[in-house]
Amino acid sequence: MTRVAVLVSGSGTNLQALIDATAQHEHPVHIAVVVCNRPGAPAIGRAQAAGIPVEVRSHRAFADRASYDQELVRTLEPYGVDWICCAGFMRILGPTLISAYDGHILNIHPSILPSFPGLNAQAQALAAGVRITGCTVHIVDAGVDTGQIVAQGVVPVHTNDTEDTLTARLLKMEHRAYTTVLRWVGDGTLQPGGQVAEGTVCSWSDV
Ligand code: GRF
Numbered sequence: 220m221t222r223v224a225v226l227v228s229g230s231g232t233n234l235q236a237l238i239d240a241t242a243q244h245e246h247p248v249h250i251a252v253v254v255c256n257r258p259g260a261p262a263i264g265r266a267q268a269a270g271i272p273v274e275v276r277s278h279r280a281f282a283d284r285a286s287y288d289q290e291l292v293r294t295l296e297p298y299g300v301d302w303i304c305c306a307g308f309m310r311i312l313g314p315t316l317i318s319a320y321d322g323h324i325l326n327i328h329p330s331i332l333p334s335f336p337g338l339n340a341q342a343q344a345l346a347a348g349v350r351i352t353g354c355t356v357h358i359v360d361a362g363v364d365t366g367q368i369v370a371q372g373v374v375p376v377h378t379n380d381t382e383d384t385l386t387a388r389l390l391k392m393e394h395r396a397y398t399t400v401l402r403w404v405g406d407g408t409l410q411p412g413g414q415v416a417e418g419t420v421c422s423w424s425d426v
């Protein structure tokens with residue numbers, strides 16, 4: 220069975236979608252551990268409710284990015300995971316972690332990359348006046364939201380949208396995209412590095 224770690228920082232709705240989806244997969248994926256960098260984040264309770272081990276590692280306890288990165292590698296090691304899913308993990312991963320799981324780290328981002336990378340993607344989309352936006356599941360590389368794109372979903376931007384209404388619409392699409400990609404992890408459709416088999420549907424639209 221494919222073993223996965225999920226890295227979180229916040230509310231954990233994507234984590235919840237992944238937890239719920241793993242129960243239904245034909246080729247099961249086992250969420251072996253959830254790692255959270257924010258003590259008290261609601262995502263922690265979601266993992267605990269599902270009986271998944273949680274490792275809370277605050278980045279504030281570490282002097283620099285590199286030592287926190289090494290701590291993440293040490294934390295994950297005993298769980299023997301094949302893949303890592305970042306699900307609202309608000310830290311940039313460093314080279315130690317990325318090379319330890321080379322091509323096996325996924326992230327979800329609330330825009331159609333390469334548009335609107337980095338923080339506040341929803342606000343960036345509203346400020347740009349785009350009429351559609353969406354989400355992207357991609358492989359994590361050394362850049363910020365630059366890795367190989369695996370799947371994308373498109374949603375409309377309405378003229379009366381606020382950051383909150385757009386975020387809510389995007390989250391539904393995020394859950395759909397990420398759970399599909401997790402299924403691909405389990406059945407081998409997704410190759411390390413982010414390639415998917417020819418003909419695999421990898422985008423959806425609510426427009
Ligand atoms: C999502 O919008 C995700 O794309 C972004 O952070 C948010 C996390 O939401 N990276 P949640 O914690 O999964 O509810």
